[in-house]
Amino acid sequence: MSLALVACVKTKRSEPAPAEQLYTSPWFKKARQYAIQESETWRILSAKHGLLHPETKIPPYETTLYDFSADQRWEWTSSVLKSLHPLLRIHDEVLILAGKRYREYIIDPLRENGVTVRIPMEGLGLGEQLRYLNEQLDG
Template identity: 45%
Template sequence: MTRVAFVSCVKTKSETPELAEHLYVSPWFRMAREYARRNAERWFILSAEHGLLDPRTMVEPYETTLNRMMIEDRKRWASHVAWQMEDLGVKGDLAFVLAGERYREFLMNRLAIRFDTVKIPMKGLQMGEQLSWMKNTLGDHQR
C-alpha cells in the first residue's frame, strides 16, 4: 500500500533558511510532521508560497498564506499543486491530508483522482482539539 501525507504550512517559521521540514516551528506542525512520517511512505508540505514542497528542500522564510488569498488565486494554487503532483508522480492507495479548509477546498477532487482513498483525520476539529488529537495519537514517542 502506498500512503502519502500532506501537511499544510503554518505561520510560525524559523527566521533563517531551513530544510522545509524544519522551517515551520509551531507545535502543531511538529506533531503533524511526526504523524506524516509515521503513517506514510512519502509526505509533502502544502506551502502557500511554493505549492507542493518536498520536506528536504531548502526554503527561505515567507509570509504567504492561502487564508488571505482571493478565490481565483486559491484555485490557481490548487492547479499548481496538481501539476506538481503529476510531475513528481505523487499518487497511491491512501492520502492523509493534515490541512485546514482553505488548503483543501480546491485540492480534494484532484487528490481523489490520484488516490484510491483520501482521509482528513482531523476534519471538523478546532486547533486545540487538533493538538490534543495528535498528542494522543502520537503518544509519548514524539520526536
C-alpha cells in the same frame, strides 16, 4: 502507497532552512511526526511554494492561502495537483493534515483519479487537533 500532506504554518525560523525544519509551531511538529508515522512519504503544502519536499531549503516567508482570492486558490491548487500527479497512482492514499483553504480544491480531483483521501482532523479546532495528534503519537 500512502502520502501525507501537511500544511505550512505561520511560525517559522528567521533564516533559510529545509522546509521540514523551517516551520516551528507545536502543531506543525506534531503533524510532521504523525505524517511520518502514518505514511510512506510526506510533503508540505506551502502557500508560497505549492508542494514542497521536506528537504527543500527555503527562506522564511509571510504568505497564507487565507489571503488568496478564490481564483488564486484555484491557481495554487492546480500547481499542487500538477506536482502530486507523478507521485500518485490509483488506489494510493493521501492523508491531509491541513485546514479547509489548503485542501478544499484538492480533494475532489484526487478522488476522481482513484486516490483515497483521509482527513482525520476535519472539523476539529486547533486545541482538538493538538489533542488528537498527541493521542495518535502516544498510542
